[in-house]
Amino acid sequence: xxxxxxxxxxxxxxxxxxxxxxxxxxxxxxxxxxxxxxxxxxxxxxxxxxxxxxxxxxxxxxxxxxxxxxxxxxxxxxxxxxxxxxxxxxxxxxxxxxxxxxxxxxxxxxxxxxxxxxxxxxxxxxxxxxxxxxxxxxxxxxxxxxxxxxxxxxxxxxxxxxxxxxxxxxxxxxxxxxxxxxxxxxxxxxxxxxxxxxxxxxxxxxxxxxxxxxxxxxxxxxxxxxxxxxxx
Amino acid sequence: xxxxxxxxxxxxxxxxxxxxxxxxxxxxxxxxxxxxxxxxxxxxxxxxxxxxxxxxxxxxxxxxxxxxxxxxxxxxxxxxxxxxxxxxxxxxxxxxxxxxxxxxxxxxxxxxxxxxxxxxxxxxxxxxxxxxxxxxxxxxxxxxxxxxxxxxxxxxxxxxxxxxxxxxxxxxxxxxxxxxxxxxxxxxxxxxxxxxxxxxxxxxxxxxxxxxxxxxxxxxxxxxxxxxxxxxxxxxxxxxxxxxxxxxxxxxxxxxxxxxxxxxxxxxxxxxxxxxxxxxxxxxxxxxxxxxxxxxxxxxxxxxxxxxxxxxxxxxxxxxxxxxxxxxxxxxxxxxxxxxxxxxxxxxxxxxxxxxxxxxxxxxxxxxxxxxxxxxxxxxxxxxxxxxxxxxxxxxxxxxxxxxxxxxxxxxxxxxxxxxxxxxxxxxxxxxxxxxxxxxxxxxxxxxxxxxxxxxxxxxxxxxxxxxxxxxxxxxxxxxxxxxxxx
Numbered sequence: 080x081x082x083x084x085x086x087x088x089x090x091x092x093x094x095x096x097x098x099x100x101x102x103x104x105x106x107x108x109x110x111x112x113x114x115x116x117x118x119x120x121x122x123x124x125x126x127x128x129x130x131x132x133x134x135x136x137x138x139x140x141x142x143x144x145x146x147x148x149x150x151x152x153x154x155x156x157x158x159x160x161x162x163x164x165x166x167x168x169x170x171x172x173x174x175x176x177x178x179x180x181x182x183x184x185x186x187x188x189x190x191x192x193x194x195x196x197x198x199x200x201x202x203x204x205x206x207x208x209x210x211x212x213x214x215x216x217x218x219x220x221x222x223x224x225x226x227x228x229x230x231x232x233x234x235x236x237x238x239x240x241x242x243x244x245x246x247x248x249x250x251x252x253x254x255x256x257x258x259x260x261x262x263x264x265x266x267x268x269x270x271x272x273x274x275x276x277x278x279x280x281x282x283x284x285x286x287x288x289x290x291x292x293x294x295x296x297x298x299x300x301x302x303x304x305x306x307x308x309x310x311x
Numbered sequence: 312x313x314x315x316x317x318x319x320x321x322x323x324x325x326x327x328x329x330x331x332x333x334x335x336x337x338x339x340x341x342x343x344x345x346x347x348x349x350x351x352x353x354x355x356x357x358x359x360x361x362x363x364x365x366x367x368x369x370x371x372x373x374x375x376x377x378x379x380x381x382x383x384x385x386x387x388x389x390x391x392x393x394x395x396x397x398x399x400x401x402x403x404x405x406x407x408x409x410x411x412x413x414x415x416x417x418x419x420x421x422x423x424x425x426x427x428x429x430x431x432x433x434x435x436x437x438x439x440x441x442x443x444x445x446x447x448x449x450x451x452x453x454x455x456x457x458x459x460x461x462x463x464x465x466x467x468x469x470x471x472x473x474x475x476x477x478x479x480x481x482x483x484x485x486x487x488x489x490x491x492x493x494x495x496x497x498x499x500x501x502x503x504x505x506x507x508x509x510x511x512x513x514x515x516x517x518x519x520x521x522x523x524x525x526x527x528x529x530x531x532x533x534x535x536x537x538x539x540x541x542x543x544x545x546x547x548x549x550x551x552x553x554x555x556x557x558x559x560x561x562x563x564x565x566x567x568x569x570x571x572x573x574x575x576x577x578x579x580x581x582x583x584x585x586x587x588x589x590x591x592x593x594x595x596x597x598x599x600x601x602x603x604x605x606x607x608x609x610x611x612x613x614x615x616x617x618x619x620x621x622x623x624x625x626x627x628x629x630x631x632x633x634x635x636x637x638x639x640x641x642x643x644x645x646x647x648x649x650x651x652x653x654x655x656x657x658x659x660x661x662x663x664x665x666x667x668x669x670x671x672x673x674x675x676x677x678x679x680x681x682x683x684x685x686x687x688x689x690x691x692x693x694x695x696x697x698x699x700x701x702x703x704x705x706x707x708x709x710x711x712x713x714x715x716x717x718x719x720x721x722x723x724x725x726x727x728x729x730x731x732x733x734x735x736x737x738x739x740x741x742x743x744x745x746x747x748x749x750x751x752x753x754x755x756x757x758x759x760x761x762x763x764x765x766x767x768x769x770x771x772x773x774x775x776x777x778x779x780x781x782x783x784x785x786x787x788x789x790x791x792x793x794x795x796x797x798x
Binding site for chain 1: 580
């Protein structure tokens with residue numbers, strides 16, 4: 080008895096009778112390996128970094144995210160604390176254990192109580208670091224991994240994302256490019272377990288088609304953009 | 312609950328038309344979705360060019376589905392995933408059950424998945440002692456109400472907030488009776504609270520997939536609530552249910568399709584969460600599932616390759632054709648009696664379940680063509696409905712009387728054209744005279760009771776189409792160009 084796999088492929092190949100076989104396989108393999116964006120809208124190709132950043136902020140705010148800008152990493156803890164205070168939120172958060180965030184010297188802001196690691200159900204606030212951000216639609220690109228747990232993006236009611244300004248790119252394709260293999264063995268070059276595109280806080284219109292924020296994921300998404308270099 | 316079967320479309324449609332609540336909800340839908348899609352499309356100058364590109368990608372995939380599925384399987388396995396092939400719904404259900412049993416699963420959370428609906432996984436798991444919990448808010452509401460979804464992307468579009476409150480009070484045992492549930496925010500918070508516990512206790516998370524990426528062996532889901540991500544991040548096992556045609560060659564192709572998906576579906580520039588999942592939790596990862604399974608479901612799709620219905624497999628399930636369909640907008644999703652309602656359902660349901668099980672669906676159309684106009688994948692839905700109608704005629708599925716009448720009409724029109732035109736002129740004249748008396752609308756026709764029982768017949772203008780066509784066309788054309796008014 081042949082397997083379901085063989086049977087399905089056999090039915091498909093029956094439908095493809097008359098196709099030029101070796102060429103079809105070669106063409107498909109080449110397409111899988113191709114690294115060329117199909118059609119990137121003009122909007123996703125901003126002239127310079129400043130234009131990209133401006134568009135990212137405008138689009139993210141349109142998607143109901145809030146944005147703060149600081150000069151250097153050192154200023155981040157104050158920006159985070161201000162946001163929490165203004166929203167009457169506890170000064171407690173789970174923090175991504177990313178070494179790049181150490182430059183913020185969180186310990187100087189003594190009222191802020193931080194725990195490094197993944198988010199737990201009791202965490203009301205999560206703080207993480209963006210891998211990239213896409214100007215086209217105001218989208219953050221978050222990676223899973225030891226330094227940036229995925230739960231930080233979904234479990235807490237408030238998600239705060241630190242975004243170094245030089246990580247803003249125009250299009251999704253640009254953001255993904257450094258993650259993709261270039262012909263080498265894909266097993267050695269797999270994508271992270273998840274790549275999350277995040278555009279604004281969670282929402283649902285499932286109750287009488289009326290949009291409400293905070294369905295299952297965060298009710299608030301606050302983005303702190305660090306204009307200067309990532310280090311102190 | 313009424314029986315779900317496409318065979319009862321006519322009765323179900325009549326019931327739906329008389330349902331005041333449903334009509335109110337559908338009215339909201341027409342305003343909301345259509346306007347939002349129009350605005351989103353207008354904001355992106357490349358929108359139509361992206362649609363062309365998206366169509367081209369899927370056409371290419373559908374011409375090489377075997378190779379792309381093999382490529383997907385290879386990459387998925389290489390990155391730590393497991394791929395299961397299922398010929399039909401029963402095989403897919405068994406695969407899911409076996410995975411659940413191997414890990415001793417008691418509770419399964421589910422992200423929204425049309426394939427989950429298609430293979431009816433929930434009642435099956437329940438029967439086997441495993442509790443499935445829908446986590447998309449709309450799906451959760453209809454699961455509590457024991458109903459099927461009525462829209463591809465807005466499954467509870469037919470339910471009002473009082474009905475939701477009733478369902479929560481009935482099913483949430485730990486909900487204090489004095490707690491108010493009168494506004495939408497309170498309902499959302501209550502669902503969030505109740506489901507939060509389910510997310511945390513589940514052993515297995517099941518999601519669908521909007522795309523499968525052959526390049527990386529990844530699956531991709533698009534949601535707004537974040538439920539899909541909690542479903543696939545918190546439990547130990549992640550199972551993805553996907554049909555064969557979801558595969559695309561590479562990430563660039565997926566991004567092109569992504570750009571037309573949300574805009575066509577909800578009119579958003581981008582859905583809130585787009586998640587690309589590849590394999591299982593990596594060494595050192597503090598969260599994520601230990602196992603990653605992808606179930607590839609055929610269920611009749613492979614048979615469509617090489618037929619006149621191949622193009623329907625381009626569908627990305629955005630729901631735009633439903634939102635713009637006058638028939639869907641009048642009767643809602645349940646009347647179709649199929650997991651896939653609306654114009655796409657009229658073509659897909661007979662393809663997957665057999666024409667004999669979908670009888671009226673290809674006929675439930677005004678052929679206005681709006682579905683094809685808004686379809687991001689440019690699927691020629693009206694043409695395909697006509698294909699089904701032809702097959703219906705050929706396979707003698709329509710009533711013998713209607714069949715004889717159609718045959719007679721075809722014979723007279725083709726073999727005796729002058730006799731046919733003479734008859735048509737008399738009929739048009741007679742209908743015109745009669746229509747004038749009845750102020751333009753006729754509620755009954757001789758030999759046409761079957762048709763007029765559900766519709767009014769608009770009185771014709773007294774001339775046949777053919778005689779108007781043969782008339783002084785050039786003159787009329789210039790007239791209409793100058794506004795149609797004689798000076």
